[in-house]
Amino acid sequence: MLTKNLFLQGIFPFQGAGMEKPVPIHSELSHYVPDGFINQTLYFRGGNSSPELITVVLLRNGVPMRYFPIGAKSDVHVPLRVVEDIEGGSAVELYLAAPEGVKGSVVIDLGMVEH
Secondary structure: OOOEEEEEEEEEEEEOOEEEEEEEOOHHHEEEOOOOOEEEEEEEEEEEOOOOOEEEEEEEOOEEEEEEEEOOOEEEEEEOOOOOOEEOOOEEEEEEEEOOOOEEEEEEEEEEEEO
16 A cells, blocks of 8 residues: 655744634645545644634534644644544645734644555
């Protein structure tokens, strides 16, 4: 079985629309799982330059799958011990929820494997 490592990563500016209103961070932070393949997320690392708590939301086909809160001017590393299969034909995206009007930059590193 061929295995391929995938990474959704980068540093992106944001402006909060409200904690209950997650918005796309950037088009680079999306991945379509090809038919016949399975993806699994292995870890998430994130950093937040803003003075407020933010949350990165991992979506599968538009439905929240995981929430990664990042404290004010802080970072987080989450190794995912419970690994879920993401079937082929699924879209994986990262969104951001932040208090309305809060501005900053978010550092994203989501590691996945495709097989």
